[in-house]
Amino acid sequence: MREHLIAAPLPTIRRIPRYLNVLEDFAAEQISFVSATDIANKLGLKPIQVRKDMAFTGIVGKPKVGYKTDELIETIKSFLGWDSATDAFLIGAGALGTALLGYRGFAERGLQIVAAFDIDPKKIGTRIHGKEVFPISKMAELAKRMQVHIGVLTVPAESASQCAHALMDAGITGIWNFSPAELDVPESMTVQREDLSAGLAVLSVRMSEKKQGIV
């Protein structure tokens, strides 16, 4: 009997998109069944970890055979909510914001950026990668009309908390925060920090540990 579905640990959630990547490679090679071992080998992980992670998605495999590739892909997409597109706003049409507006990978991960917002009058009214740039004052109205609940925040640290407030007022409940600022928002909102500094810190420390042979 399968255990009742419980909230997945954060490290599990972060690994699941990697499973999806390799599964799509397997599917492209017409491999219709994959085992936890097959997946683990591609990612340098241990089969037992893959098996445990898979259990959280609700997939049921076949002993000796593994998981049906297509079914596992669909189960994972549904688990992540990537099986249907979710609309999002982008706030801050600077260099990083522009890059994200042009990134085609979001579409296959269920995220559709439908409009951009900025304070710069020169940007307002223009289109970036086909998406119109609006003034922040229009956000609440548009969010309501377009039923948008996610904001991708790509503004400088100085403007971040002010923009977070505007997002809250617009009824946005999820913020993907690319700014290094700490956002002070109510419990009801979900904030996901995408902090380049953290990644750079890990790279820096790992390299110097390796050089010094601490490991």
Add this chain to the structure above:
Amino acid sequence: MREHLIAAPLPTIRRIPRYLNVLEDFAAEQISFVSATDIANKLGLKPIQVRKDMAFTGIVGKPKVGYKTDELIETIKSFLGWDSATDAFLIGAGALGTALLGYRGFAERGLQIVAAFDIDPKKIGTRIHGKEVFPISKMAELAKRMQVHIGVLTVPAESASQCAHALMDAGITGIWNFSPAELDVPESMTVQREDLSAGLAVLSVRMSEKKQGIV
């Protein structure tokens, strides 16, 4: 007696840049001593966790007083290797690569991108945010001459493993990988994945858990 310095846990390393951010705010306000509680409050963390993390940097505080702000900033920067600039190459001058080439925040985090590389003949020879774009074939020679050991990889998934190979041949030992591809490199190299999909997955799952009241 202070415990002998041991390799810091990964979650600790990822939090340390956040401490640096708030410390710089405190320093800007001329606050010369800060306690673990002061820092924790700004970040929504627990003081004991901040205190434990700080121990890994080697800082020594004063009971009742806390840590000397300036000294803590310097200790953290030195711990992260951010006290002196490290040169890096960027590979893949597309939208994301261009954004990173223009990002001014790296300088204060010890990273100096000194050149870009691409396969597109139209980009080669041009300058992006002041940095010249070279063909990948020039990388080994330039890495040797400029003593560069870090590569920021911003190419599409399809080219990633090929570029990783070129980086290895050029003597690069650390890769900051912004592509979703899995890189197969020798143990001696350090790879830091900067995976947008993982962050998006966490945001997606957290939001749907909140909506369904699973927590």
Add this chain to the structure above:
DNA sequence: TAGATTGTTAATCGATTAACAATC
């Protein structure tokens, strides 16, 4: 001084890994 805060040791919590029966 009394109170607050550090640094360390111990307890708890959560994630990873191991072991193994069930099964296709």
Add this chain to the structure above:
DNA sequence: TAGATTGTTAATCGATTAACAATC
């Protein structure tokens, strides 16, 4: 069938949190 792989329960490992003596 025999062997391989799943799903579950137990053991281990590592990070977080608690407790508390030392101390400015």
